[in-house]
Amino acid sequence: MTEQISSTEQKLIVEMRGIVKRFPGVLANDHVDFKLLHGEIHGLLGENGAGKSTLMNVLAGLYRQEAGTILVNGAPKIFSSPRDAINAGIGMVHQHFMLVPSQTVTENVLLGLDEPRFIMNLPEYDSKIAALGEEFGLKVDPRAKVWQLSVGEQQRVEILKMLYRGVDVLIMDEPTAVLAPQEIEGLFDTLRAMIAQGKSVIFISHKLQEVSAIADRVSVLRKGVATASGVASKGVSRQELARLMVGRDIIFALDKKHCQPGDVVLDVRDIYAENDKGLPALRGLSLNVRAGEIVGVAGVAGNGQSELSQVISGMRQCKQGQVLLGGDTVSNHSTLFGIQHGMAYVPEDRNHVGSAPNLSITDNIIMKKYRKSPILKNGLLDMKAATKLANELKQAYDIIVPNVSTRVRLLSGGNLQRVILAREISGLPSFMVAVQPTRGLDVGAIEGVHRLLLTQREAGAAVLLVSEELEELLSLCDRVYVIYEGKIMGEIMIKGEGQDEALVDTIGQMMTGTPLDQIQKEGVVANG
């Protein structure tokens, strides 16, 4: 019996009919139909906020739909909790992992189960879980504590958790967002192994090329409505899918002008720093950024990127080494000191660090300007001048709100990021560090942020861009450093347009801990 199961004969395992789900002010799912076949990998595409995760959270029992029915193997089901969904054979791996960091892998897998009843014989379960991992190519030490694991390993634990509960349908919410390229390959192998064992997978993503690479069939959501359901991924082009997602053509290439880099503006020299837990996060890290270039920091999340940006911006002390900005030491000084030396900072957490959520757009805009005229007049704030400035920036940066007295917590991610960028860029910085500036934004907003960063570069500012999106780094940066466990694994020049497979592969190896010189040495050996 080889190759005799054609797609028409494949059995329907999950059917969602006319699902409606509302959140205050948003219709997240508007009569969405979704069909999952037995033994397929089904890609669910859509921009951020299109309603993909909402739809799947309904299927996983986390949300309750307002209308519509769910059928599993033809029988209607009502899920009032994730437990119900798991009992019906449907499990979900969330984007934010639901793991208890202080517990071991085995303990996390056993959490919430009725078995064992009271006393846990952990070694026995350790070996069970190791065997299960072996079967699906999910290598992870069952006795390790979750906080010790890399993000990729934590994801494997999440998958193991669901497999241990015997689910037939696994929903993966944006699983590749946190992984290095090699780890993505490993994940795809695991998913294929699951299909081979008769399970089905729903793969949520906003990345076209991934969905084309792994999925058998694709469904697309746009603004809560299904614009395509269950089309074979082979018969549809990337452009077509993009149009279904966004509703218009998007330009994949950015207009990057040639810039001649100037003098070194930021010089990070051999810094050591600790994270919040008091463990070493940066271990002898050095890098530099010159005027008129964008330099990227690539790496899997949690390898010291946050700490690096905090040390540079003055929000974290470093134990050793120094950060020079235009020749002056700014490390272990106040953030104000850095700002006065021309530093702009676009932090990772735009809701709490980048802005004060309950203050107005105006208040957020003047946060770095209130010490000087025209905002400061006779020792008092000139709110008229502040409002005028805010309105000018609102125009210039395309911030879409009725007026500038709106509290920023009410803004969408894209608008909020524009407010932050407006504040930072309008101070005419000589150097800017931006951490994940496009995370969680939709395609249009990402384009806007990218254009602003390129404008900074053309204006002769030095930009350090920390990102987990390799594609973003490759298209924007002139050079990319790869960070791993608080050390720089190497520096790569980005030459021209387009992604070089070999380049991505090299960066991927560096992201998992192989220094560049070692890769080059081995490359020479392999070639010679």
Add this chain to the structure above:
Amino acid sequence: MDFTVILQAGIASGTVLLFATIGELFSERAGVLNLGVEGMMLIGAMSAFSTTIATGNPWLGVLVAMLFAGLISQIHAFIVITLQADQVVSGLSLTFLGAGISLVLGEGLSKAGTVALLPDFSIPLLTLIPIIGKIFFTNQSVLVYVGYLLVPLSWYYINRTRPGLHLRAVGEYPSAADALGINVFRMRYFYVFVGGMLAGLAGATISLAVSPGWFSELTTGGQGWIAIGLVIFAQWDPFRAAVGAYAFGALRRLILDIQGPLVLLGFANPFYYNPYLGFFLQMLPYLFTVVVLVIGSREAMRKRIGAPAALGNPYVRGERGK
């Protein structure tokens, strides 16, 4: 001064702290800070004593003390779990409420005279161990032995059983527990109740065993606050809690006893001749509590010493991430 006698009394006095500390430890492991320990201990001490006077049965007194204090703790549970109010404010109010209730209901109890107390006994054979036998196993109250058992049992329960696993998950990452079908709210109510019962037991230990009687709010004398400090000192581990509780119990006894003799180590005893020095010594455990609480409330330090990550945060369903 015979140090083994002081330590022997110190163990008994430390048992009070032990029960209160372990109780608070359970509550905090589930993510609920309950600053009302002092109030619940007063409730326990008063109701244990008063029940024993009325019925002549100290065991009944212990039972009532645990139930009454457990009941009072559920007020805190309702306010912080269901109404999601600030745990510090609610806990402080519970202290005042507990003190108030016990003072009103305990009116006149201090003149009630003597009651039947819980039995003291020695453990055969174990008393023969030099020094240790004298300190730990000779003429101790039955509750002291209960304390010895409670420590390893608590550790085993938290670290090696299924409900213990769930308890830790609820205090560390409640949304992960919730996603797997654990009822976070019910678990938290339950462990706040456990904490209340053990605080009540701590109160009963004072009024029926260690220093029998009812002396209004002086009965507990701030030991509830020391227990809260000890939980942080213990880094939420029962064995470390036991070390802390017994050490502080011994210290309390030592501070009391050191003021008695006229001559200390061959010199005129300064603590006897200058009572202010004695007051200074008596202050030390509370000073320690203040220092530990300050350290324990620093966010960075809390991560470092392993505080339950969700401690102090109400759980709201549907809030993503941390």
